[in-house]
Amino acid sequence: MTPITLTVNQKQVELDVPESRTLAELLRLDLGLTGTKIGCEEAECGICTVLVDGVPVDSCVYPAFRAQGREITTIEGLAPGNNLHPLQSSFIDHGAVQCGFCTPGLIMTSAALIDTNPNPTDQDIKTALKDTFCRCTGYTSVIQAIKSAAAEMRGEAPFPVQLPAVEEPERIVGHSVAPYGVRDKVTGAARFTDDYNFPHMLYARTLRSTYPHARVLRIDTSAARALDGVQAVLTHEDIPGENLHGLVRRDWPVLCGDVVRYTGDAVAVVAATTPEVAAAALDLIQVDYDLLPVVSDPEYARSPEAPDIHPAGNLLKHIKVRHGDVEQGFAEADVVVEREYRTPIIEHAFLEPECAIAVPAGVADHDKLTVYVGSQIPYQDREQIALALDMPADTVRVRGTLIGGGFGGKEDIAGQIHVALLARVTGHPVKMLYTRQESLVFHPKRHATIIRIKTGAKKDGHLVAVQAELYGDAGAYASLSDKVMTRATTHATGPYVVPHAKIDCYAMYTNNPPSGAFRGFGVTQSAFAVEQNMDILAGELGLDPVKFRRMNAQQVGATTATGQVLRESVGLIETIDDVRRDMQPENGDFRWAWREGNAAYGWGFASAYKNTGLGGGAPDRAEAEVEVFDDGSVEVRTSSADMGQGLAHVLAQCVAEELMLPYERVKVLLSDTDLTPDGGPTTASRQTFMSGNAARLAAIALREAFTRQAAEIMDVPPNELRYEEGLLRYNGQQVELGQLVGRMKQHGVSPRARYEYWAPETKPLGTGGDMHFAFSYATQAALVKVDLETGEVYVLKLISSTDVGRAINPLSLKGQIEGGIVMALGNCLTEAFIVEDGIPWTTALARYKIPSIKHVPEMITHLVEHRVNSGPYGAKGVGEIPSIATTPAICNAVYHATGVRIYSIPIDQDALLLALKRNQTEVHTAWPDVK
Amino acid sequence: MQLWNRYFLASSVDETLELLLQYDGQARIIAGGTDLLIEMREGHRPPQPVLVDITAIPALTTIEQDNDQIILGACVTHARITHSTALQKRATCLVESCGVVGGPQVRNVGTIGGNVAHALPAGDGTTSLVALDAEAEVVIDGERHWRPILELFQGPGVSLLDSTRDLLVRFRFQAHQPHEGSAFDRIMRPQGVALPILGCAVWVRLNADNSHYEAARICIAPVGPTPRRITAVENMLAGCPATEDTLEAAVALAQEVIKPRTSKYRATAPYRSEMVAVLLRRALPAAVERAKTTMPVTSQ
Ligand SMILES: Cc1cc2nc3c(=O)[nH]c(=O)nc-3n(C[C@H](O)[C@H](O)[C@H](O)COP(=O)(O)OP(=O)(O)OC[C@H]3O[C@@H](n4cnc5c(N)ncnc54)[C@H](O)[C@@H]3O)c2cc1C
Ligand code: FES
Numbered sequence A: 001m002t003p004i005t006l007t008v009n010q011k012q013v014e015l016d017v018p019e020s021r022t023l024a025e026l027l028r029l030d031l032g033l034t035g036t037k038i039g040c041e042e043a044e045c046g047i048c049t050v051l052v053d054g055v056p057v058d059s060c061v062y063p064a065f066r067a068q069g070r071e072i073t074t075i076e077g078l079a080p081g082n083n084l085h086p087l088q089s090s091f092i093d094h095g096a097v098q099c100g101f102c103t104p105g106l107i108m109t110s111a112a113l114i115d116t117n118p119n120p121t122d123q124d125i126k127t128a129l130k131d132t133f134c135r136c137t138g139y140t141s142v143i144q145a146i147k148s149a150a151a152e153m154r155g156e157a158p159f160p161v162q163l164p165a166v167e168e169p170e171r172i173v174g175h176s177v178a179p180y181g182v183r184d185k186v187t188g189a190a191r192f193t194d195d196y197n198f199p200h201m202l203y204a205r206t207l208r209s210t211y212p213h214a215r216v217l218r219i220d221t222s223a224a225r226a227l228d229g230v231q232a233v234l235t236h237e238d239i240p241g242e243n244l245h246g247l248v249r250r251d252w253p254v255l256c257g258d259v260v261r262y263t264g265d266a267v268a269v270v271a272a273t274t275p276e277v278a279a280a281a282l283d284l285i286q287v288d289y290d291l292l293p294v295v296s297d298p299e300y301a302r303s304p305e306a307p308d309i310h311p312a313g314n315l316l317k318h319i320k321v322r323h324g325d326v327e328q329g330f331a332e333a334d335v336v337v338e339r340e341y342r343t344p345i346i347e348h349a350f351l352e353p354e355c356a357i358a359v360p361a362g363v364a365d366h367d368k369l370t371v372y373v374g375s376q377i378p379y380q381d382r383e384q385i386a387l388a389l390d391m392p393a394d395t396v397r398v399r400g401t402l403i404g405g406g407f408g409g410k411e412d413i414a415g416q417i418h419v420a421l422l423a424r425v426t427g428h429p430v431k432m433l434y435t436r437q438e439s440l441v442f443h444p445k446r447h448a449t450i451i452r453i454k455t456g457a458k459k460d461g462h463l464v465a466v467q468a469e470l471y472g473d474a475g476a477y478a479s480l481s482d483k484v485m486t487r488a489t490t491h492a493t494g495p496y497v498v499p500h501a502k503i504d505c506y507a508m509y510t511n512n513p514p515s516g517a518f519r520g521f522g523v524t525q526s527a528f529a530v531e532q533n534m535d536i537l538a539g540e541l542g543l544d545p546v547k548f549r550r551m552n553a554q555q556v557g558a559t560t561a562t563g564q565v566l567r568e569s570v571g572l573i574e575t576i577d578d579v580r581r582d583m584q585p586e587n588g589d590f591r592w593a594w595r596e597g598n599a600a601y602g603w604g605f606a607s608a609y610k611n612t613g614l615g616g617g618a619p620d621r622a623e624a625e626v627e628v629f630d631d632g633s634v635e636v637r638t639s640s641a642d643m644g645q646g647l648a649h650v651l652a653q654c655v656a657e658e659l660m661l662p663y664e665r666v667k668v669l670l671s672d673t674d675l676t677p678d679g680g681p682t683t684a685s686r687q688t689f690m691s692g693n694a695a696r697l698a699a700i701a702l703r704e705a706f707t708r709q710a711a712e713i714m715d716v717p718p719n720e721l722r723y724e725e726g727l728l729r730y731n732g733q734q735v736e737l738g739q740l741v742g743r744m745k746q747h748g749v750s751p752r753a754r755y756e757y758w759a760p761e762t763k764p765l766g767t768g769g770d771m772h773f774a775f776s777y778a779t780q781a782a783l784v785k786v787d788l789e790t791g792e793v794y795v796l797k798l799i800s801s802t803d804v805g806r807a808i809n810p811l812s813l814k815g816q817i818e819g820g821i822v823m824a825l826g827n828c829l830t831e832a833f834i835v836e837d838g839i840p841w842t843t844a845l846a847r848y849k850i851p852s853i854k855h856v857p858e859m860i861t862h863l864v865e866h867r868v869n870s871g872p873y874g875a876k877g878v879g880e881i882p883s884i885a886t887t888p889a890i891c892n893a894v895y896h897a898t899g900v901r902i903y904s905i906p907i908d909q910d911a912l913l914l915a916l917k918r919n920q921t922e923v924h925t926a927w928p929d930v931k
Numbered sequence B: 001m002q003l004w005n006r007y008f009l010a011s012s013v014d015e016t017l018e019l020l021l022q023y024d025g026q027a028r029i030i031a032g033g034t035d036l037l038i039e040m041r042e043g044h045r046p047p048q049p050v051l052v053d054i055t056a057i058p059a060l061t062t063i064e065q066d067n068d069q070i071i072l073g074a075c076v077t078h079a080r081i082t083h084s085t086a087l088q089k090r091a092t093c094l095v096e097s098c099g100v101v102g103g104p105q106v107r108n109v110g111t112i113g114g115n116v117a118h119a120l121p122a123g124d125g126t127t128s129l130v131a132l133d134a135e136a137e138v139v140i141d142g143e144r145h146w147r148p149i150l151e152l153f154q155g156p157g158v159s160l161l162d163s164t165r166d167l168l169v170r171f172r173f174q175a176h177q178p179h180e181g182s183a184f185d186r187i188m189r190p191q192g193v194a195l196p197i198l199g200c201a202v203w204v205r206l207n208a209d210n211s212h213y214e215a216a217r218i219c220i221a222p223v224g225p226t227p228r229r230i231t232a233v234e235n236m237l238a239g240c241p242a243t244e245d246t247l248e249a250a251v252a253l254a255q256e257v258i259k260p261r262t263s264k265y266r267a268t269a270p271y272r273s274e275m276v277a278v279l280l281r282r283a284l285p286a287a288v289e290r291a292k293t294t295m296p297v298t299s300q
């Protein structure tokens, strides 16, 4: 311990800390200023930015002792007292906050910018924030928020908030209310899992496999156990219950005992008094392996010579879509296009690495073994923890904390079971925080896919048949592969009427990191192929790509390839028309492509659809509870998760709407298996629909109970009572909701209602009937510029129109759409998780570039509201649909601009340029093939 | 993870050297730390018992202009180089190259000395210093002397300096005079590691009526294990008219003499070869245009 003096947020502090501290650690651990977040510790993400003498630096790589005598400003010190800095309020107003994990970093970097440049242009902002990442918002709102705050600080009027046009709003639904809890996210008060600490807490680390496929012969933990400070070292032998977890299929060992199947596999876990001791202990564990042959690609996995990764073989699932008679279809076709497409493994790169804390029963006011975790599925976490620990589920409590982004990557078990085991063994609270590098190698990703697809149409432009074969790389464990690849398969005709289809998908086990849920759920991949085949076909038929899509577009009454008749809410044609309208230049004729000097410009067009909800015959239910308190405030509770997508305010809006309350009166409690009823998994774009419905219907039930009570008190017929801002009125008489609570309790009536909402029934694939209860639709057009000297691709403009059923909160919807599009931009242009023979090359964020603010195109966002009868106020899912059409739209644009078609992503400027130089029209390799 | 145990904030060159001596190989110099700490974090380099921070040493953090010569402390950050008006005029390529390193947070702490001491084949600041024909003042084995910058590079990531014993103190190079100008440009890809596919710094001196090249220095990197100059093209340019034809001849010669390699997940050899042409066509005319407007250094 060495003394250090520095000024933090204008207060001089003197501390005695280890010299090994980084500034981020000093702030978070020694001063408890947890507003500064850590996302990578590699100087890549910038979310740990603080100001040192007014200059922004990455505090994660800034040695604390360099700050000796300097002035540090963190998010907590940006504004005096309880005030908000103009940037903080502007981030709220312009919808620039979703999960909020990046927000302190973005705001601090922006504060330094405005300090030196009071009137920043878009370009200035893009330069200053180039290395401060946000994975949720898509940055457009961030730019707007910064410019608006700067204007305010110059004494000018703030910028108006840019909202998409929507249909007539209700009293609360349809308005862009501020997201629930957003104030805490801009002040640094918001607590994510790693921001929680408990007395005598231990720190855990995981020993992962050295090899992608090996037999475990011996694990020797004696040296690790003997290390000073180590409190427990656990292996497979220490698991009291079932040593397997998995959401759909339990095939994933909690701790591997016989075989390891990928390099992220956990072999042992350690708990120690400090993270450093825990890390040192890992090095002392000896594991002897017997290497097994590695299966690293899904096509090879299906070949007879491939070794089996699981006892039942490598075929995880063969998924089939059969519709009409595909032979006959192709016989009728005048033009047939057959191509092969490839997509790589994609990483979620949520900015908050996984973290879990377990507190044993009887410790720190916890009456049960309690696990704190930012999870997308708390109830299933609980079930899986209980199974492994061999405890009844109701003796375990899972408390969801805020989630710093999930996108599907926080559905599977990460450290939840490990910390629970360690807490039980040691009797202490145990925290397990993954490093970014560990997070990268461990968690399930988006499936790499190979898609061979043949599309046939008649001369008049009508599609007649689609035949496709897909290979999905499921990696080492099942995770949600079955469901994800099913979605890839069933959506492989695109949102079109195709009378004949035959689609086969093979989800294959390999020794790569597992693949699972990822925003878009397989449809991102198939759309890449489908929508490019559509353009190729249009070209061969001599048809305009927009007209061609329009003429084949699904409409109400159409039948999908799974035999579902669409009865309502099919807004595809409107989305197509919206986007096409905006592509029209103000003067002159529309052109798909043109050249200026060394730049080639091109437009590309693509449409997409995506189911809402689990579907496929899975019983889909969500429960919510609404309670009114004495003070007239209301709480809505469900276990569903808000990972930044804005579920909390959707629920509050539904409840405020139905109880005719001001929005601010509604509190939201999420993700607590003891206090909130089961909302089901936060996946498949289902929560607005499912939990939104449950909350709305619970509120209605409660309203009816209150009406009856008030009617009795006032002695008036219930249907003559009016609700107004928390009051019930009748002819000059009035009573407050809060006042009624006591009365109801006296009469044994609970001021609380719970509703279990069951989604409309769906049917399994292959049985015909409704596989899904709703689909969202989107069309996007991308304008790209290709540098003909370098092959570099720039997306300049992105027009989108999305059929969301109903806009419950237009600003936050716009945020979902912009964020989804920018994420998809990464899918197309910057990202690939590279694995070489089962060994990840992508072991650091420095090797995985997600889009930064500089990649952001001008975005124009339209909403279409074709309501779903059964949806809350007509709404359907929106989480995933924005990410699907972007990649093919960009690739179609590159084709128009250059005449070169991209069959593999992310687009490789190297291969594109060489193709141009060599007069080739196809690129079948991508960035990972540069070697 | 703990990357170091002891941390010293040195206040002078002497103190630094004493600490290094005292710890006898266990202590390592840290400047910005934007290379060093990340290498350790990513496991490419073991944790270091002792770090000696040299960023608070006044002698290492100054930018001086002594008539025609610029002296640049090893710990001057990329941000300060980028914002220096003197350097913008007198060492334009250096400003352009330091301006594209990382993002603002990295430029605010990363130093030019760290860029050179790391000895990558294509550090951006390094590429420009090579084109500026800089010299480096180093203390090696306790001896302080000036060395041509190219002598510092022994191999990819291997420096003449052993940063557990030796210190890079500062750089010196000629400030641009009338008829002299420079430019830097690079080609990146949006994927993978933030190292350039190819970077190119060009310095030129024109004759009195700006019609001909008098001299040129070109560094294109990475085209080998260490940064180097493209002397064949430099020699060819000297005496030639500053025309489009000369540029094309220079491009043709450069593509002939430079044989770039394919590097995994960065670029293929044929692509790099194309980029040699693109970068020369961008940087050489830019340097020439600037040379035409460079003003004399006013007396200080
Ligand atoms: C996100 C990110 C992006 C980056 N982008 C770029 C880029 O675009 N272009 C580019 O060129 N670089 C880039 N870098 C690398 C890095 O920022 C630069 O190379 C920087 O100049 C290194 O300087 P530093 O002061 O941080 O060096 P340090 O990390 O402190 O030191 C690097 C090495 O040099 C030694 N050393 C440092 N100074 C001295 C000295 N005076 N005497 C002796 N030894 C010394 C150290 O011991 C260490 O071995 C990037 C880094 C990050 C994290
Ligand atoms: S840059 Fe510091 S945490 Fe990512």
Ligand code: FES
Pocket (backbone or CB within 6 Å): A096, A097, A098, A099, A100, A101, A102, A103, A133, A134, A135, A136, A137, A351, A404, A405, A644
């Ligand atoms: S809001 Fe930026 S990362 Fe989630």
